[in-house]
Amino acid sequence: MLIAILLGFIFSLFLVITGKFFKGKFSILAAGVPLALFIYFTQFISRISNGEVITQFHSWIPAFGVNLGFTLDGLSLLFSLMITGIGFLVFVYTSAYLKGHKYLDRFYGYLSMFMAAMLGLVLSDNLISLFVFWELTSITSFFLIGFNNTSRESRKSALIALAITGIGGLSLLVGALFLGSITGTYSIAEMLTMNPEIASNPYYILIVLLIFGAAFTKSAQFPFHFWLPGAMKAPTPVSTYLHSATMVKAGIYLLMRLTPVLGDHEFWNTTLIIVGAVTMVYSAIHTLFRTDLKGVLAYSTISALGILVFLIGQGTVEALTAAAVFVIVHALYKATLFLVTGIIDHQTGTRDTTVLRGLRKVLLPVAIAGFLAALSSAGIPPTIGFIGKELTYESTFHFGNMAILLMGLIVITKILLLYAGFVAGIKPFTGVLPERFENTKMPSFLMWLPPVLLALGCIVFGIFPGLIEGSLVKPMVSSMGLDGKEIHLKLFHGFNIILLLSVITIAAGTVLYFMIEPTKKRENWVAKFEKISPQTVITNSWTNFIKFSNGWTNLFQNGYLRNYVSTIMIFLIALTGYSLFSKANFAVDFNSFSPITVYEAATSVVMLIAIGYTVFTRSRLAAVASMGIIGYAICILFVIYSAPDLAMTQFSIDTLTVILFVLVLYKLPKYLKLSDYKMRIRDGILSLAFGTIITLLILEVLAEPKSSEVSDYYAANAYILAHGKNVVNVILVDFRGSDTMIEISVLAIAAIGVFALLKLRLKKSDQR
Amino acid sequence: MEILLAIMIGVLYAAGIYMILRRSLVKLILGIIILGNGANLLIFLLGRVVKGSPPIIPADSDVFQSVYADPVPQALILTAIVISFGLQSFAIILVKRAYKVVKTDDLDEMNAIDKDS
Numbered sequence: 001m002l003i004a005i006l007l008g009f010i011f012s013l014f015l016v017i018t019g020k021f022f023k024g025k026f027s028i029l030a031a032g033v034p035l036a037l038f039i040y041f042t043q044f045i046s047r048i049s050n051g052e053v054i055t056q057f058h059s060w061i062p063a064f065g066v067n068l069g070f071t072l073d074g075l076s077l078l079f080s081l082m083i084t085g086i087g088f089l090v091f092v093y094t095s096a097y098l099k100g101h102k103y104l105d106r107f108y109g110y111l112s113m114f115m116a117a118m119l120g121l122v123l124s125d126n127l128i129s130l131f132v133f134w135e136l137t138s139i140t141s142f143f144l145i146g147f148n149n150t151s152r153e154s155r156k157s158a159l160i161a162l163a164i165t166g167i168g169g170l171s172l173l174v175g176a177l178f179l180g181s182i183t184g185t186y187s188i189a190e191m192l193t194m195n196p197e198i199a200s201n202p203y204y205i206l207i208v209l210l211i212f213g214a215a216f217t218k219s220a221q222f223p224f225h226f227w228l229p230g231a232m233k234a235p236t237p238v239s240t241y242l243h244s245a246t247m248v249k250a251g252i253y254l255l256m257r258l259t260p261v262l263g264d265h266e267f268w269n270t271t272l273i274i275v276g277a278v279t280m281v282y283s284a285i286h287t288l289f290r291t292d293l294k295g296v297l298a299y300s301t302i303s304a305l306g307i308l309v310f311l312i313g314q315g316t317v318e319a320l321t322a323a324a325v326f327v328i329v330h331a332l333y334k335a336t337l338f339l340v341t342g343i344i345d346h347q348t349g350t351r352d353t354t355v356l357r358g359l360r361k362v363l364l365p366v367a368i369a370g371f372l373a374a375l376s377s378a379g380i381p382p383t384i385g386f387i388g389k390e391l392t393y394e395s396t397f398h399f400g401n402m403a404i405l406l407m408g409l410i411v412i413t414k415i416l417l418l419y420a421g422f423v424a425g426i427k428p429f430t431g432v433l434p435e436r437f438e439n440t441k442m443p444s445f446l447m448w449l450p451p452v453l454l455a456l457g458c459i460v461f462g463i464f465p466g467l468i469e470g471s472l473v474k475p476m477v478s479s480m481g482l483d484g485k486e487i488h489l490k491l492f493h494g495f496n497i498i499l500l501l502s503v504i505t506i507a508a509g510t511v512l513y514f515m516i517e518p519t520k521k522r523e524n525w526v527a528k529f530e531k532i533s534p535q536t537v538i539t540n541s542w543t544n545f546i547k548f549s550n551g552w553t554n555l556f557q558n559g560y561l562r563n564y565v566s567t568i569m570i571f572l573i574a575l576t577g578y579s580l581f582s583k584a585n586f587a588v589d590f591n592s593f594s595p596i597t598v599y600e601a602a603t604s605v606v607m608l609i610a611i612g613y614t615v616f617t618r619s620r621l622a623a624v625a626s627m628g629i630i631g632y633a634i635c636i637l638f639v640i641y642s643a644p645d646l647a648m649t650q651f652s653i654d655t656l657t658v659i660l661f662v663l664v665l666y667k668l669p670k671y672l673k674l675s676d677y678k679m680r681i682r683d684g685i686l687s688l689a690f691g692t693i694i695t696l697l698i699l700e701v702l703a704e705p706k707s708s709e710v711s712d713y714y715a716a717n718a719y720i721l722a723h724g725k726n727v728v729n730v731i732l733v734d735f736r737g738s739d740t741m742i743e744i745s746v747l748a749i750a751a752i753g754v755f756a757l758l759k760l761r762l763k764k765s766d767q768r
Numbered sequence: 769m770e771i772l773l774a775i776m777i778g779v780l781y782a783a784g785i786y787m788i789l790r791r792s793l794v795k796l797i798l799g800i801i802i803l804g805n806g807a808n809l810l811i812f813l814l815g816r817v818v819k820g821s822p823p824i825i826p827a828d829s830d831v832f833q834s835v836y837a838d839p840v841p842q843a844l845i846l847t848a849i850v851i852s853f854g855l856q857s858f859a860i861i862l863v864k865r866a867y868k869v870v871k872t873d874d875l876d877e878m879n880a881i882d883k884d885s
Contacts (some may be wrong), residue, residue: 127798395858561796561875571783574856593770594819600769601847604776611783614802620794627798630780634805637773642822642837643812649846651855657801664864668794668873691782696805698774706816711840714822718839719830727839732846742822743847749856757861 001056001070005123007033008116012109019105025263027099028446029093030108034115038084041077048077049471051478055125057190062071065186069125074475078120078324079253080685081342081472082331083246087115088449090241093339096446097237097346105351109149111241114140118246122253127176127186128250128252134172134214137250138165141242145234157230160539164227168217172254175210180202184368191261192481199265208262210270211254219251219305223534229298235341241708244301244334249327252308256323258480265314272313284416288525290516293341293424297334300377300420303413304330310410314399317482322391325489329376329388332457336373337424340366344428346447347440353518355425359432362440365448367429369455374425378418380506384462389414389487389505393498411505418509423518424643466487482704497519507723566686573689576697599640607633618663628658643727685750773813778868780806785824793863797856804852808845 011033022030041386046056053717058068072080080601091111098104117136124130137160146158153246178185182201183194191198198204213379215221220228228248232239254274262268283302290296304326311323343366344359361369372383379389396406443446461468469489479486493499530536556567610629617623633653638647714735715727725728780802786801800822815876825832867873 064772138834297811344857348855522837556855560790565785565788590771594817596769600772604772607776608779610815611802614798615783615786623795627801630802630805634809637809637814640819641812642820642844644822644824644844646812646842646845646849649849653849657853657856657860660860664860665794668864668867683786686785687782687786688788690785693779694781695774696811697878698777698810699771700772701814702774702816706814708838711815715836717826719825723828725825727825727836728842729868730845731839731843737844742846746851747854750858753858754861757858757865760865 001054001074002058004037005116005120006036008112008114008119010362012113015105015109015112019109023105024655027095027108027235028092029103029195030112031088031095034084034087037119038081038117038245039078039090040081041084044077045471046071046075048072048475051475052480055421060129064128064408065180066128067126067186068129069187069189071125072122072123072687073479074472074477075253075479076122078327078472078476079246079249080119082249083118083122084116084329086241086245086331086335086454086501086617087111089335089339089453090237092341094235094237094241096444098235099444103147105146106225108236110140110143110147111237112330113414114144114242114247119513120218121250125188127179127188128173130188131169131173131176134218134250135166135169137247137371138162138169138218141165141231141247144238144242147235147238148233151233153740154233155234157227161231161493162225163218163542167216168224168251171210171213171217173722175207175214176205177183178210181520182207183706188257188261195261195264198262200435202264205266205267208268208271209264211258215254216252216308217251218254219309220279221251221275221304221306222282223311223538225279225283225302226535229295231605232292232294232298236294236345239297239340240338242337243298244282244338248301249308249331250286252305252312252323252327254262255309255312255321256480259312259315261321263481268700269313269315271312272309274313276306276308276310279303279307280310280411280583282306284420286526287416287420287423288516288518290523291353291357291520291523293353293428294338294343295396296353296424296518297337297341300417300424301330301415302335303420304334307392307410307413309407310397314395316395316399317486318395318398320390320402320477321473321487322388322395324473325384325391325468326388328472329385329458330459330673332461333373333376333383333385333421335355336369336451336454336458337377339447339454340370340373341424343443343447344449347443348437353427354520355434356428357431357437358429359437359440360429360439361433363429363442363448365442367451368453369448370425370426370429372422372455372458376462377421377425377457378412378506378509379502381491382462383458385458386462386502387465387491389502390493390498393501394493397626407501411501415509415512418505418723419512419516422509422513429519433524440734457506462491465491493603519633533711566683569686569690571688573693576693578590580696580700584696598703600637603633603636603640605734608658621662623664624658624661627661628654631657643728645726769812772855773817774811776815777806777809780809791875793866793875793878796875797859797863800854800859801852804848808848809843811848813843 009031015030019732031337047054054072058069060066060068071466091108094104094107094111098107101107114137117140119132120133121137122129124133136277142158142162142465145161148154159721176186179191179198182198183191185191201207217224217227228243231243280303283299283306285305286299290299308323308326308330311326313319341351343363344356347363348356348359352357376383376385379385392410393407396410397403398404402464468488470488473489474487479482522676527668607630610626610633613626614623614630617626631650635647635650635654638644638650715732718724718727722730722734784799784801784803784806787795787802790799818835820839821834821836823836823842831851863873866878870878872878
């Protein structure tokens with residue numbers, strides 16, 4: 001199973017070298033990867049439907065309990081089949097849709113990496129590895145949404161999607177760490193039995209909120225939904241794959257997977273029902289105002305995700321069965337509608353519902369696919385959509401005392417979704433074909449076959465629900481911790497109130513479809529409310545945050561060396577000064593100091609004059625010369641205080657520096673008076689304050705006793721171990737010989753740098 | 769004497785910082801050199817100073833017989849002097865090169881990356 005998951009990553013690496021091959025005529029071969037995986041996963045269907053759970057374990061970081069554990073049960077099997085099956089169709093479709101595209105190989109690389117990450121996500125048993133794959137899907141989807149990287153809008157959408165889902169990912173990580181520390185394991189399978197302990201933990205609410213943070217951002221729940229319509233900037237295969245069938249379902253998957261661990265708690269259920277209900281109604285209403293086909297589909301997808309969250313929130317066997325069926329239903333019809341939209345866009349060059357008409361005359365197979373998908377989305381028999389809708393109504397109808405209100409909400413949503421499905425799947429194909437579309441050509445069969453296949457699925461599974469009942473739906477419900485034995489999927493449930501509601505939904509939706517034409521006017525009208533939408537609020541607060549951090553950074557990182565130095569100095573003076581004056585006692589014992597002799601006094605005076613001259617002279621040469629005098633004065637101090645080696649080194653180095661300076665200097669212009677009086681005063685005060693702090697610090701340190709363990713060791717062993725009498729030399733070349741060695745290499749590097757700079761010949765263009 | 773040395777170090781630090789705060793590149797390098805000298809003296813003084821007894825073991829014995837100057841700070845400073853020479857020589861040549869390319873010695877004017885700004 002590990003190989004199956006990694007195959008996508010391996011293939012994308014392989015594409016780096018063989019990109020040219022897959023870019024050209026043979027691009028269809030790339031679809032072999034998802035096809036092979038799909039076949040691989042289908043062979044597990046019979047074993048899983050017998051109640052088997054297939055697990056695999058690879059140790060990764062056992063010290064932290066982070067392992068690559070994989071579980072294939074009903075839930076992950078369904079998602080794996082969707083990921084690879086729809087993935088296969090999308091790969092095939094892409095080979096025609098992006099035929100001859102400059103970066104087709106890159107696209108396949110991203111797509112297969114995404115597929116692998118998605119497989120890893122749904123198969124992971126370990127919460128931490130699940131998080132890793134979760135983040136990988138966010139990152140790969142960033143590249144896919146921003147695939148048209150020359151478009152500003154596209155880049156922006158990709159960034160927003162990454163930011164929103166990325167924040168969710170962090171939330172998931174924190175939630176996983178909490179769960180891990182409570183249960184002592186990161187394995188979901190091991191957590192299954194610990195539901196009561198987790199639910200009674202004081203952090204339960206926090207954990208649930210963190211997990212919700214992840215699921216709601218990924219599955220575009222209100223108020224985080226806005227990244228999804230933005231992500232429609234991606235090429236249509238991406239929208240199909242990521243934003244209808246797979247990635248946005250990752251949040252749904254997470255909720256389903258953790259239902260037995262965290263569910264069956266009032267907070268869990270109520271929050272999910274409220275958020276799901278708000279999302280499904282809010283975005284279903286939004287579909288009324290869209291004229292871009294992909295916009296309609298985006299909002300209806302959000303609404304469908306809302307329905308799923310709403311159903312998971314109910315948490316009953318009926319509701320979870322409905323959710324399981326609806327995942328399949330939605331994947332089939334929404335992928336079809338996206339692919340159909342892609343074909344329309346590809347062949348006619350527009351996705352505007354206000355102008356698209358009568359395309360059935362030129363794109364017949366596509367029209368059939370769109371029609372069937374629209375029926376399924378509307379829940380009209382005999383499609384599988386009908387079964388999904390019936391189950392949804394039934395479970396909501398049986399849901400306690402709030403049933404009437406919830407029922408009202410779900411019926412309204414379904415009516416609006418029927419409208420959306422018709423607008424996307426039927427409207428472009430009915431009516432009179434306008435002149436401008438008369439020459440529309442049929443696309444290659446590689447493009448129209450995938451949606452037709454998916455649309456057939458909507459019908460076939462609707463007429464023969466037994467095909468998915470035992471093989472997929474039952475094992476899926478039981479892997480959510482509930483008994484799925486009683487589940488029977490069928491088209492006709494007898495005459496009852498549910499059927500009546502279905503009829504009302506279909507009738508009302510159809511009436512709505514014929515009454516309301518999508519118009520630009522309404523779209524513009526709703527655009528007025530953009531100002532108070534969650535998207536505007538969040539993007540504004542984040543633009544302001546960026547402005548703030550820009551200002552803050554510019555305040556301190558302004559590119560002027562002296563400002564950095566002053567800031568550092570001010571803080572250093574304040575902090576050291578504070579602790580010096582608050583803690584130190586200034587018990588300076590002047591008697592312990594040696595008396596000042598005339599040599600020292602004279603040297604100090606010379607040094608003082610030289611320092612003053614270096615600082616204040618207007619002549620550069622004089623400054624360098626007096627700097628040399630400072631060096632010599634220090635040299636004399638070294639002689640007085642028993643450091644002959646230092647004196648020699650200081651003398652030679654100081655001389656060399658001065659010579660080098662003078663050699664360079666005669667080429668430079670004169671000193672300019674660059675700073676004004678005020679700045680000099682300010683800098684002078686700052687420097688003097690710093691100098692004073694240093695002096696006080698020295699006096700304070702000198703009052704403390706000194707430890708001389710290290711020096712004593714060297715002094716005692718210099719001759720005995722290293723046979724040298726000059727202890728300083730012995731330390732440098734023997735005890736710390738390798739340090740000196742490295743020091744020499746540093747000097748060598750500096751020498752190379754100097755040589756290179758001297759020899760460097762500038763091109764004419766580099767000179768000013 | 770220690771008190772005098774402590775004051776001298778303070779003066780060296782102040783002068784170094786003041787030079788670093790100037791806009792001229794040459795002054796910047798001079799400032800770094802002065803600051804380096806101050807740091808060397810600081811290490812030297814904190815290792816305690818002794819007159820007339822260098823850390824050299826007398827010819828007629830294997831170990832020190834009397835008080836001796838601390839060799840560790842001396843070894844450290846020796847390294848520091850040599851390394852700072854590497855830094856200084858590179859910086860000086862760099863200033864020369866930079867001046868040749870951008871024709872200015874003013875740090876503020878070197879801030880912009882583009883030629884025409």
